[in-house]
Amino acid sequence: MTSSLFSFFYLSSLSRNGNAAHKIQISNMVSSFSKRKDIYFLCIDADSFSLRHHYHFHAFKKIFTVLLVVFTFLRASRRHSGPIIVYTRELPIALLLSFLGFNCFLETHTYTRKNSIIFALISELNRFRSFSIVFVFISDALRSRFKPSLQCGHFHSLVLHDSISIVDSYARRLPLDYSLLFSSLRSEYEFIICHTGSLSRGGLEYLIDLIPEYPECCFLFLGTSIPDFCHYASISTDDIPCNVRLLGWATHSVSISVQQSSDILLYLASSRNKDYWCTSPMKIFEYMLARKHIISAKTSSISEIGNEQHFFFYDIDSAESMDTALAASLLAIKKSDYTLPLKAYQHVTSSFTWDARVSRIVDLATQLY
Structure with missing residues (x-):
């Protein structure tokens, strides 16, 4: 006993x-x-x-x-x-x-x-x-x-x-095929804006019309198939913007590496998802750990995790607010201002x-x- x-x-x-x-x-x-x-x-x-x-x-x-x-x-x-x-x-x-x-x-x-x-x-x-x-x-x-x-x-x-697990904050090398992809994207685009995981929480329907307005940015979606992307964006395959790259399923380790290799990380949500207001997505903690700028939907539960000192918030169901957050995050990078990512990293490692x-x-x- x-x-x-x-x-x-x-x-x-x-x-x-x-x-x-x-x-x-x-x-x-x-x-x-x-x-x-x-x-x-x-x-x-x-x-x-x-x-x-x-x-x-x-x-x-x-x-x-x-x-x-x-x-x-x-x-x-x-x-x-x-x-x-x-x-x-x-x-x-x-x-x-x-x-x-x-x-x-x-x-x-x-x-x-x-x-x-x-x-x-x-x-x-x-x-x-x-x-x-x-x-x-x-x-x-x-x-x-x-x-x-x-x-x-x-x-x-x-x-x-x-x-989060602190070990996920350790710098990780991209697998060779992803490394070659990122090298190609870096030669073609000034910034890489990344979303990892499912798009089922919504928000893509507001982002999709903004993507062509940022030709200097590659919008990378990891863990998303073409049919799923078109479904959540409410568009046909032919209407996918040319600066979008869709990557299929990847392991958690690869997902962390991709986050760390991007410039801006996206957390999308809209009221079309019944649980958007109460979730505590692991993705947002991984983003904070990556020490990258984060654009996030402002929901009740996300506001419990961090605030304007950690994220570029946009109002739920607002394309205009999302556009403002995109512009602000890009401006911060151009100014080499990484205050928010650093504070987000310190906050998540001390509290979560x-x-x-x-x-x-x-x-x-x-x-x-």
């Missing part, structure tokens, strides 16, 4: 190996939990059973994996004394184990009416000593949206934005690390249990 201050179990029916943002988050959280010497820690996820899958899976396989994770946890937990804490991003796991008397931290990233009702029920159940779920919200904007549903009951909560995130979880657990 193991004896320690706490036994923390990170439970997930998903794999932590891969390039998707949720997998990178799980992997980094597991790494930071594992560094702690004052707790026992174990991660049980789909990798534990060679059952790796993504969000698009058969419903039966999902249910089976959840039950397998829970069963494995129940067997493992019998060997530990002292408080046992379960950390998960999955509501079914938290509900099931809380009904079995375990203390759970439930991390949530989105708002739905259905979850609002379930969370209200959880806050009522939290009145009973044998039932305990602590809510971890990815932004204060998200917690504020849920708060009316929780006020009638009893609940504890944390706001924990996504974070995975180790600090895990410390806040352990500190609250210490207070509660």
Whole structure:
């Protein structure tokens, strides 16, 4: 039997190996939990059973994996004394184990009416000593949206934005094919403006008409296919501006290298995306770590991460405001003014690390249990 201050179990029916943002988050959280010497820690996820899958899976396989994770946890937990804490991003796991008397931290990233009702029920159940779920919200904007549903009951909560791994700040060499591409682009364009990852948060529909107005800039989109680009820009293939370059999927490591090799980094969002106001995108932390100028949509959750001392903000759903931000960022580069990127780097490395995130979880657990 193991004896320690706490036994923390990170439970997930998903794999932590891969390039998707949720997998990178799980992997980094597991790494930071594992560094702690004052707790026992174990991660049980789909990798534990060679059952790796993504969000698009058969419903039966999902249910089976959840039950397998829970069963494995129940067997493992019998060997530990002292408080046992379960950390998960999955509501079914938290509900099931809380009904079995375990203390759970439930991390949530989105708002739905259905979850609002379930969370209200959880806050009522939290009145009973044998039932305990602590809510971890990815932004204060998200917690504020849920708060009316929780006020009638009893609940504890944390706001924990996504974070960064300092190792991602280390200078990385571009792979040869990307290095050759950047050399070619540098000979053709004065500036490289880069967006990495999915365009599903919107914003491209406002940027697309501005791109031809900046012929000295190459607009590079990493992780975007031609059909996706045309879909989100609402244009045909023939209408893609000549100073746009589309690069397909790349590993997380390559994405970091591309960010570090660009001049300006874009974070796009619009109200067409239902979660634009509450997300804590890992991309924005990577951008801050790259020490490059950042043009970002001004949303409630992004404003919690940084301000005008860190980003060139543009108003959501405003092409005119986006144009102003583009012009201001280019002017700063021409003046060799890198005040904002430096402040953004200092801010993110001092306030948003995975180790600090895990410390806040352990500190609250210490207070509660």
